[in-house]
Amino acid sequence: MTTAKAYRKGSVFPPLEKGKLRLYSMRFCPYAERTRMILQFLNVPHEIVNINLRDKPDWFVERNPLGLVPVLEIDDKVIFESPICAEYIDEVYGDNKLLTKDPYKRAQQKMLLERFSKLPVGFYAGFRSKDPEELKKGSAEVNKVLQIFEDQLTTKYFGGDHPNLVDLHIWPWFERFELVKQVSGHEFMKEGVYPKLDHWMKTMYELPAVKACLTPTKDNVEFIKQYANPDVAIPDYDIGL
Ligand SMILES: N[C@@H](CCC(=O)N[C@@H](CS)C(=O)NCC(=O)O)C(=O)O
Structure with a gap:
């Protein structure tokens, strides 16, 4: 699912699988990259659902009223804000490898x-x-x-x-x-x-986790150009796919 195109307003909610960890992400977001890297680093099985952040599906905003990625979801649990996601992943799946217990x-x-x-x-x-x-x-x-x-x-x-x-x-x-x-x-x-x-x-x-989460520079450059351009209402969140 990592290469899936960004979901927009009106998209049908991709059904959750019981017991499977899902990350709502955006391919060019540095905060979501934090969470993607941590999941890779700790080898946590997960799936990724990318979100078009200028045209968000209602079901995404229902999960995080702040409207920001990253968001984690597993069964009836929803966690947002990258430092909180990190702490949760590290405690549940990482045995405190990243944030010491001391x-x-x-x-x-x-x-x-x-x-x-x-x-x-x-x-x-x-x-x-x-x-x-x-x-x-x-x-x-x-x-x-x-x-x-x-x-x-x-x-x-x-x-x-x-x-x-x-x-x-x-x-x-x-x-x-x-x-x-x-x-x-x-x-x-x-x-x-x-x-x-x-x-x-x-x-x-x-680091393998860094390599696995890199976005090709040319795609990132193109995205940033569109994102920073006030004349572009909705940048192409699917560049390079
Ligand atoms: N404090 C948040 C910041 C996350 C954030 O700013 N994400 C941006 C994308 S890089 C976002 O979702 N923006 C959507 C919006 O502002 O509507 C965190 O650490 O998770």
């Missing part, structure tokens, strides 16, 4: 991710705006966060010898720096400025 270490992981949450704000404000001042402000915000993560990285992964939730949850934006460069010419993360992060990115690209 309360203080767990709090530290979550605090670091909280600090990361400023990056997407600068990222989107920066690259969508035609105003050079906005881009400068967004870029400064992104760089502030990158410096924090550069300073924090003392091991192969943020999780030590193995990736943890921090690695998997910050990755989708690192992957997208290249798209921004191709779409707008702007480089949020210039090579050599954050040497530890440069190396970490190369290591991350080798």
